[in-house]
Amino acid sequence: MHGKYHVRTTINGEAVEFLCEPRQSLLECLRDILGLTGSKEGCNDGNCGACTVILDGRIVNSCLVLGAEADGADITTIEGVARGSRLHPVQRAFLEQAALQCGVCTPGLIVAAKALLEAEAQPSEERIRFWLANNLCRCTGYDKIVRAVQQAAHEMQEVNR
Amino acid sequence: MSAPAYQVVGTRPIRHDGADKVTGRALYGADLELAGLLHGFVLRCPHAHARLRRIDTSKAEAFPGVKAVVTAADFPPSGDRMVDLGEGETPLSYIRGNVLASGKALYCGHAVAAVAAVNVHVAEEAAGLIEVDYEVLPHVTTALDAMREDAPLVHEELRTKEFGAPGSRPSNVAEHFRHEMGEVERGFAEAEVIVEREFHTSTVHQGYIEPHNATALWNNDGRVLIWCSTQGSFVVRDTTACILDLPVSQVKVTPLEIGGGFGGKIPVYLEPVAALLSKKSGRPVKIVMSRKDVFEGTGPTPGSFIRVKIGARRDGTITAAEAYLAYEAGAYPGAMVASGAMTVFAAYHLPNVRIDGFDVCVNKPSTAAYRAPGATNAAFATESVMDELAENLNVDPLDFRLKNAAREGARRADGVKYRRIGCVEVIEAMKNSEHYRSALNGPHRGRGVAIGYWFNVGLASSCTISVNEDGTVNLVEGSTDIGGTRTSVAMQAAEVLGIAAEDVHPVVADTDSVGYTAVTGGSRVTFATGWAAYEAAQDVVRQMRERAARLWDVDPDAVEAVRGQYRAGSHRATFRALAAQLNRTGGPVVGRATVNPKGAGGSFSGVICDVEVDPETGKTTILRFTSIQDAGKAIHPAYVEGQMQGGSVQGIGWALNEEYYMTAEGTMANASFLDYRIPTCYDLPMIETIIVEVPNPGHPFGVRGVGEANIVPPPAALANAIYRAAGVRMRRLPMNPAAVMEAIWAAAK
Ligand code: FES
Ligand code: FES
Numbered sequence: 043m044h045g046k047y048h049v050r051t052t053i054n055g056e057a058v059e060f061l062c063e064p065r066q067s068l069l070e071c072l073r074d075i076l077g078l079t080g081s082k083e084g085c086n087d088g089n090c091g092a093c094t095v096i097l098d099g100r101i102v103n104s105c106l107v108l109g110a111e112a113d114g115a116d117i118t119t120i121e122g123v124a125r126g127s128r129l130h131p132v133q134r135a136f137l138e139q140a141a142l143q144c145g146v147c148t149p150g151l152i153v154a155a156k157a158l159l160e161a162e163a164q165p166s167e168e169r170i171r172f173w174l175a176n177n178l179c180r181c182t183g184y185d186k187i188v189r190a191v192q193q194a195a196h197e198m199q200e201v202n203r
Numbered sequence: 204m205s206a207p208a209y210q211v212v213g214t215r216p217i218r219h220d221g222a223d224k225v226t227g228r229a230l231y232g233a234d235l236e237l238a239g240l241l242h243g244f245v246l247r248c249p250h251a252h253a254r255l256r257r258i259d260t261s262k263a264e265a266f267p268g269v270k271a272v273v274t275a276a277d278f279p280p281s282g283d284r285m286v287d288l289g290e291g292e293t294p295l296s297y298i299r300g301n302v303l304a305s306g307k308a309l310y311c312g313h314a315v316a317a318v319a320a321v322n323v324h325v326a327e328e329a330a331g332l333i334e335v336d337y338e339v340l341p342h343v344t345t346a347l348d349a350m351r352e353d354a355p356l357v358h359e360e361l362r363t364k365e366f367g368a369p370g371s372r373p374s375n376v377a378e379h380f381r382h383e384m385g386e387v388e389r390g391f392a393e394a395e396v397i398v399e400r401e402f403h404t405s406t407v408h409q410g411y412i413e414p415h416n417a418t419a420l421w422n423n424d425g426r427v428l429i430w431c432s433t434q435g436s437f438v439v440r441d442t443t444a445c446i447l448d449l450p451v452s453q454v455k456v457t458p459l460e461i462g463g464g465f466g467g468k469i470p471v472y473l474e475p476v477a478a479l480l481s482k483k484s485g486r487p488v489k490i491v492m493s494r495k496d497v498f499e500g501t502g503p504t505p506g507s508f509i510r511v512k513i514g515a516r517r518d519g520t521i522t523a524a525e526a527y528l529a530y531e532a533g534a535y536p537g538a539m540v541a542s543g544a545m546t547v548f549a550a551y552h553l554p555n556v557r558i559d560g561f562d563v564c565v566n567k568p569s570t571a572a573y574r575a576p577g578a579t580n581a582a583f584a585t586e587s588v589m590d591e592l593a594e595n596l597n598v599d600p601l602d603f604r605l606k607n608a609a610r611e612g613a614r615r616a617d618g619v620k621y622r623r624i625g626c627v628e629v630i631e632a633m634k635n636s637e638h639y640r641s642a643l644n645g646p647h648r649g650r651g652v653a654i655g656y657w658f659n660v661g662l663a664s665s666c667t668i669s670v671n672e673d674g675t676v677n678l679v680e681g682s683t684d685i686g687g688t689r690t691s692v693a694m695q696a697a698e699v700l701g702i703a704a705e706d707v708h709p710v711v712a713d714t715d716s717v718g719y720t721a722v723t724g725g726s727r728v729t730f731a732t733g734w735a736a737y738e739a740a741q742d743v744v745r746q747m748r749e750r751a752a753r754l755w756d757v758d759p760d761a762v763e764a765v766r767g768q769y770r771a772g773s774h775r776a777t778f779r780a781l782a783a784q785l786n787r788t789g790g791p792v793v794g795r796a797t798v799n800p801k802g803a804g805g806s807f808s809g810v811i812c813d814v815e816v817d818p819e820t821g822k823t824t825i826l827r828f829t830s831i832q833d834a835g836k837a838i839h840p841a842y843v844e845g846q847m848q849g850g851s852v853q854g855i856g857w858a859l860n861e862e863y864y865m866t867a868e869g870t871m872a873n874a875s876f877l878d879y880r881i882p883t884c885y886d887l888p889m890i891e892t893i894i895v896e897v898p899n900p901g902h903p904f905g906v907r908g909v910g911e912a913n914i915v916p917p918p919a920a921l922a923n924a925i926y927r928a929a930g931v932r933m934r935r936l937p938m939n940p941a942a943v944m945e946a947i948w949a950a951a952k
Contacts, residue, residue: 065324079231079234082231082412082413083491084412084414084876085494085875087494089876089877090412090494119227120226121226136221136225137218137221137225140687142221142224143687144413144461144462144685145225145462146413152225167889171884174885175883175885177883177884178883179884180410180465182849183845184884187884188889
């Protein structure tokens with residue numbers, strides 16, 4: 043048997059330590075070791091974005107990161123997007139715009155959209171579509187997702203004004 | 204008569220499961236964790252067609268961490284019989300054989316054995332140690348090849364059912380049927396213009412983002428407990444019980460949240476396997492498919508060959524139509540060609556029709572439903588031919604369709620006589636749309652239109668509603684919620700009770716806790732389960748009137764209930780006030796209903812799309828896209844729009860990009876989301892929607908169901924648009940850049 047790695051990370055603002063096998067992906071560690079099942083597995087090969095998390099300020103497919111590689115990293119998952127009982131504007135906009143049907147793509151999309159709006163306050167429709175092109179959704183046709191991100195961008199700017 | 208004014212129906216409340224789904228809390232099948240949980244891995248056949256000479260599992264069983272290994276030999280010897288699991292009579296051997304192959308593996312991806320171990324990596328490693336002695340057999344992967352005399356046989360014992368009677372020669376054609384009406388030859392003789400064309404469509408997958416999964420615990424009391432993502436928890440219960448030879452009451456299925464289905468999560472693949480592994484290991488076992496497993500091991504929708512011939516007079520009246528539909532069933536009979544035949548000319552009122560359908564087995568995964576199954580293939584052919592006819596007749600393509608549109612009272616070739624339908628209204632809405640009236644300018648650009656139909660279904664649904672003291676209610680139903688149906692069902696109860704949608708708390712229950720409810724499919728949930736909620740709410744209202752009568756000491760018949768206001772003479776009380784007094788007036792109130800409604804109303808839809816085709820690369824860019832659909836009554840318009848947009852984009856993917864790319868060995872070359880590329884948001888514009896409402900007389904609120912018809916027109920509409928943009932008629936799906944380029948080169952020769 044292989045030895046396990048001792049990994050120290052910060053997840054959603056809290057210090058978290060865990061042991062993982064060398065072959066376990068970050069997605070697997072989050073879901074199976076830490077019980078953070080909000081990040082989803084749609085493909086396990088970097089092509090659907092359902093497993094999107096923010097790692098040291100960048101969005102990554104957590105299925106393509108090894109758990110061991112996350113040592114020392116600061117990670118935000120879908121579980122860390124709301125502030126306590128207050129939903130993030132992106133989450134609220136997804137609900138108000140009916141931007142989810144089955145909802146399995148939703149965690150990844152919300153994490154990706156939050157990162158977008160932190161990087162760019164007023165992205166164009168083209169820019170939103172380009173940024174979210176890593177995240178597949180089979181149910182919605184994306185129309186309402188794009189509108190939700192536009193709404194959240196608008197609301198976040200109002201607040202910052 | 205003006206439309207009735209509703210308070211809840213037609214509004215856009217936030218869905219009840221919304222907070223759970225935007226925070227990551229919602230529990231999907233793969234998220235389940237149980238004490239002692241083992242993880243399963245399914246070994247799949249790497250060949251398109253192979254005899255299983257011998258399977259040796261001893262090395263896998265001896266591998267450290269492995270707790271159980273199963274093959275088809277572990278199924279109880281229940282023999283073969285016909286079973287009806289909601290989709291008509293099927294031999295049990297087919298259903299069981301698709302879950303774990305015995306004798307022969309019929310496609311690449313066919314499950315042959317499974318392992319349960321302490322984790323999935325160990326299970327996968329151990330599965331690699333299972334020795335299967337395959338005798339590779341010749342294979343066949345398209346309908347036309349499989350219909351040849353000398354084709355390899357998928358099932359040696361299969362005989363063609365020819366017009367209902369069993370044949371005598373071995374064949375891959377499971378069935379040939381015909382619908383005929385009028386005098387087809389005379390009709391074509393009367394025609395002044397005839398167009399006859401052949402079409403090919405590729406196998407495509409539903410492509411839901413959540414892979415199939417199942418967890419099973421064969422409990423020590425003999426009951427089998429299952430948790431899974433499914434479109435029908437009762438189908439899983441009944442199928443699993445059948446395969447394991449148990450009474451249905453010994454199986455309990457708890458549906459967890461489901462990450463998309465589109466028809467593909469109706470069949471059962473993993474549950475009986477997980478149950479067998481649990482029985483052998485004494486522990487709960489979870490199996491989750493990989494994306495490759497999903498593509499190779501679950502049912503896509505049939506590829507097809509279709510020939511359509513339509514004749515018309517110069518004045519635009521269609522005189523006759525003929526269709527030949529050969530659909531690939533995949534490994535087991537059941538290619539959805541019946542619904543292809545029901546829908547191929549469904550939009551038109553035709554005097555003389557002949558439709559031949561062929562259900563053809565090939566060495567590909569056993570096909571499953573995909574959103575209006577069979578109809579999209581057929582409409583691609585019909586609506587392309589209609590476009591060519593309109594061009595030959597020099598009439599507007601929508602005017603041509605309108606002139607021949609099906610109306611109430613029209614009879615289809617398969618015998619159905621239409622009740623009130625919205626075909627004409629949909630075409631008129633297309634004609635009157637801002638999109639259709641606007642000009643499209645610029646080189647290499649073109650506009651296409653097409654229409655489509657899906658009949659929708661009713662089937663059984665159950666619902667109970669219990670009243671809380673605070674004036675809210677809990678609603679229990681059995682339809683797994685894929686696209687927000689908890690809310691569209693709850694809204695119908697809220698409308699009857701005169702309370703807010705938010706004051707109904709809907710729950711999708713397990714099979715022990717709710718009456719039998721058929722699958723989430725056929726666009727039926729908002730229609731039929733909504734109707735059950737409507738009836739259960741009526742039952743609550745009746746009981747609440749009795750409670751008010753008791754309080755006021757009047758006859759229950761004297762109590763009026765209007766939108767949550769109860770009154771008799773000078774007495775007045777709200778629903779909430781009465782709810783607060785339940786204990787004083789006799790205790791809890793529970794309303795219940797079961798329905799099996801017959802009046803499902805078919806839905807028509809249309810598409811207008813503008814494209815630009817790059818003459819250098821053949822790539823089609825969608826500039827503008829409008830989906831138009833008759834919802835009957837839109838209970839929650841935002842989710843109706845969502846269905847239309849989602850179906851449209853699946854249709855776009857089917858049209859432009861998606862296909863099972865088969866190798867010469869009969870294996871799928873592109874079983875990943877990298878190579879089987881479904882549309883991303885960067886590929887698309889906004890999808891505009893126009894909801895038409897022609898109420899279904901067969902439903903209390905006029906609901907028709909909107910999940911499916913919207914996928915039907917896009918491929919034809921895109922083909923028609925590409926023709927106007929690039930001058931080439933595309934008659935094979937997908938119309939990817941290479942295919943369009945080849946067509947452009949061929950036309951230039
Ligand atoms: S699961 Fe990571 S990209 Fe699909
Ligand atoms: S809502 Fe189902 S995949 Fe996006």
